[in-house]
Amino acid sequence: MREMKGDKNRMKSFSKRLSLLLVVLLAVSMLAGCASEAPAAETGEPAVEPIVIGYVGALSGETAVWGQAGMNGMELTAKEINDAGGILGRPIEVIGLDGKGDPIDSVNAYKKLVSQGAIAVVGTNFSSCNIPMAAVADQMEVPAIATAASNPLVTVDENGNLHPYSFRIGFIDPFQGRVLAAFAMDELDAKNAAVIMDLNSDYSAGVTEFFVEGFEAKGGEILTIVEAQSGQNDFRAQLSKIAPLDPDVILVPWIYKDVALIANQARELGIDAIFLGADGWDSKELITMAGASLEGCYYTSQPSFANPVTKPFYDAYVEMFDGLVPETEALFGHDGLYWIKDAIERAGEVDIAKLRDELETTTGFAGLLGDLTVDPATHNPDKSVSVYQIKDMTQTFVGDFRP
Amino acid sequence: MLLQQLINGISVGGIYALLATGYALIYSLLGFSNWAHGEVAMLGAYIGILSVTALQMPFIFAVILAVVGAGFISVFNEKIAYKRIRDNNSPTMFLMIAAMGLSTTFQNLAIVVFGPKFKMYPQILPVGAVKIGSLSVGLLDLVSLGIAIVAIIGLEYLITKTKFGLAVKAASSNMGTASLLGINVDKYIMLVFFLAGTLAGISGILYGMKYTVYPQLGNVALKAFIASVFGGLGSVQGAIVGAMSIGLLETLVSAYIHSGLRDLITFILLIAILLVRPTGLMGKDIQDKA
CATH class of the missing domain: 3.40.50.2300 (Response regulator)
Incomplete structure (x- = not known):
């Protein structure tokens, strides 16, 4: 009996809460409506639809230090690009989803980003996540751009066939x-x-x-x-x-x-x-x-913050994220976003198929991780590699070198 | 080149020898293969490295602590497991199974307590070599070979020249009779475990200094086991000869045949010995022993 009563009470409070929630939602949506109308009214121009670019990385868990750095790097870079006028006059919107460093979660994150209208997805830094993602990208036909994932299978499958929609910023190990x-x-x-x-x-x-x-x-x-x-x-x-x-x-x-x-x-x-x-x-x-x-x-x-050209980005990052020291993954986020911008501008319009073609034929894209030229046959970049020397018991940056 | 490879082989064999003698000692007394022996060496290596790095002890004290500590761990194994099994008059096979259990326990305990990473002894000796013509002999190799020789001569002296040795030999020949003749067999078994433990401790430190310290370090004892089978289970001299042979064989196979075949050929040798000459080079009769 007591249980029955409890259930009834719970039902009552539940429906009360539900109606409260609906009211709040209504209010919020009205406010949001006002907010989005406001700038258009001010400038007198129609609102420009942003270009959505996705990021998948481990935003939680043991490897979150890299994923969060990549996400932060993307956000900082998006702000920089938007302040300078966006891509072809349209602002960028970066959406980051948590792949947890796990292949299944990463693939799901990629799919979700595509359904949210992303024209390209940057991430992850794990080959184990990007190998299954590459196959899905081929089906969904939205470029997936791996960061530091270094296994050759990320862009070329075991039979030597190219994954047309899979790219990478870092070089392969060999x-x-x-x-x-x-x-x-x-x-x-x-x-x-x-x-x-x-x-x-x-x-x-x-x-x-x-x-x-x-x-x-x-x-x-x-x-x-x-x-x-x-x-x-x-x-x-x-x-x-x-x-x-x-x-x-x-x-x-x-x-x-x-x-x-x-x-x-x-x-x-x-x-x-x-x-x-x-x-x-x-x-x-x-x-x-x-x-x-x-x-x-x-x-x-891999090239890293050891290279002096990264100093301004490093300083901006530390300032934006309250003294947080960036991991190299942030540079991958930066280069990924600028690479997409570069490819869209070369295509002259925002079109996913054309974006893919331009990514594939990239030659000499100048990023903070060095100049990048893509081999159309394998999608593996030909780029500079950082050389370090062990000198006086420390790892000393010598410079970035190309073969 | 061949001479250099022989030197390399002897220095590898020297470390196997220290471990193999410990195997042989316990086998000759109790007639079972003490699979936890390698883990005693591993724990000795950790005691040494932690004393030097975490406790900032002078190196020589760290070595003493590690060697004595390994001795006590070996005695601990005897007290907690082997003695009880003997007292129950259980088959010898039980001792070996208990030893395997201890081995796995210590290895996993080390992973939990010390972490799975490799640790390295700070450089006590500079990385250097004594040059004789075109040959070079590592400083650490010379020192460790010297220590191994001293330890083995000391052991030989203990066994052949002292009352302790006589009692151990009597007990290993027939434990019941030795006990009737007034030898406190349990005490001598304990002492033999202590002795074997200290030898394992020395080899653990030398191995750790030469290579690295890690939880699976004890697996090297498998090679020492093969060495003691090759030389004849239960024979201390045989263990030394076996260890040197395995060290040389491994080096020569890696150098002149193929690195990938190194372990394969060592294990084939083990099988061949067991088939052709089950007593090994210098072994005693191994009926009823596991």
């Missing part, structure tokens, strides 16, 4: 090998090189392949490629094969833990060559583990 080869020959005057490669890692194999290709194309000599496995901890058997060849540089495309072991053991064996590596090196711990052995060595990474 591309660093090509830049390292050019850097070794042009900047370090290396004539020959050796490679120690992880035979269980696609990453290591990819960087090695591009390095060898680039190095030999420029007339350099690869003395040897030795193979080892992550986790074996002792690399002296392999390094002893490199030692008597005395190469100018040694490519070490491994993750920092193995890099530290390889470097220390190589120095013990009397190898004094310069080591080169890719973004697997990018960890503060590498310095504590093997700083002395790696003194004077170089590695590549």
Whole structure:
């Protein structure tokens, strides 16, 4: 009985609340109506419909630090573009949805953004999210522009077919090998090189392949490629094969833990060559583990705030978000939005199919992450890569280099 | 080049040897493979690294603490698990299963407590090498080989020249008779576990200094186990010979055949030994032992 009564009471209060809610909604909609009419009345021009651009990133959860930075970067950039007159006279509206760093949530966020009228979607930084998103983008025919996602499958499927609506701002991992080869020959005057490669890692194999290709194309000599496995901890058997060849540089495309072991053991064996590596090196711990052995060595990474050209954006970001220090993902948001603006302006009108075509044929788009040229066959960008040197036990920015 | 590879192999084998002797000691006494042995080494390595980094202890005290600590952890394993199983007169197989349980427990505990990341000892010795002609021998390798040799000679002395050694040999020959003859078998078993633990502690520190410290560090004991099977389970000298052989074999396979085949060939060797000469190079009769 008591329960019945309770239910009735609850019903009563529910309907009361519902009617209150309706009243509030009505009031709000009237107010909103007034607000949207106001500027048009003031300026005397018809209201211009904004161009909607979506952003998917992890806005919550463990990886939210990147997603939020990307979103903030988009908002800051949208404000900048709108203050300067928008795109073809129309303002931009950025809508960010939470993909939680999860493939399913990210795909759903993409779909929702398309249904809200987005003409392009920027994000995410995870290959695991962008690989399924690429297939959906092909169906829905709205460009999805990945940020730092580096797996080749984001833009080209396993059978080698291009995802026509999937793009990326960052370079794919192996591309660093090509830049390292050019850097070794042009900047370090290396004539020959050796490679120690992880035979269980696609990453290591990819960087090695591009390095060898680039190095030999420029007339350099690869003395040897030795193979080892992550986790074996002792690399002296392999390094002893490199030692008597005395190469100018040694490519070490491994993750920092193995890099530290390889470097220390190589120095013990009397190898004094310069080591080169890719973004697997990018960890503060590498310095504590093997700083002395790696003194004077170089590695590549995604361009970041280390490049002085990003300073004005950095300052604007810190000011807009009350002293928050931006992550690199913010630069991806910035470049993504300007890249879309660039493509729409080249197309001369806001049309999704034309936007896609212009994105595909981009050459030399100047972003804060370096100049970007898209390979129409793979949608992979040819762009600059940041080179760092380990100097006095710190990671020092050397500059951005192109292959 | 070949000479350099032999030096590399010996230095890898030296660390296996310290672990393998601990296996051999316990096997000779209780007749089971103490799978938790590698985890004792891992915990020793962590005690050492935390004493140096978090507690800012001088290195030598950290080493003593780690070695003694590993000894006590080994005794703890004996008290909490193995002794109870023996007292229940359960089959030897139970000891091995308990050891596997302890191994998994310690490994996961280390992940929870210390985190899954790799830690590195601060550089006590500079990264450097002693050059002999075109050969180079790592400073740390020389030191660790020296320590391994001293530890193994000390162990040999303990077993062959002292009353402790005599009692252990008596107990391992026949525990019941030894007990009847007035030997406090439990006390000696405890002491053997302590000894094996300290050896594991030393190898844990050396391994950690040479490579890195991480929760799965104990898995290297699998190699030490193969070494002690190869040399003959239960034989301390055999364990040392086996460890050096495995170290050399691994290095030579990586250098002259293929890195990917390194572990494959080691395990094939293990199977071949078990088929052709089940007692190993210097082993005793292994009937009834697991």
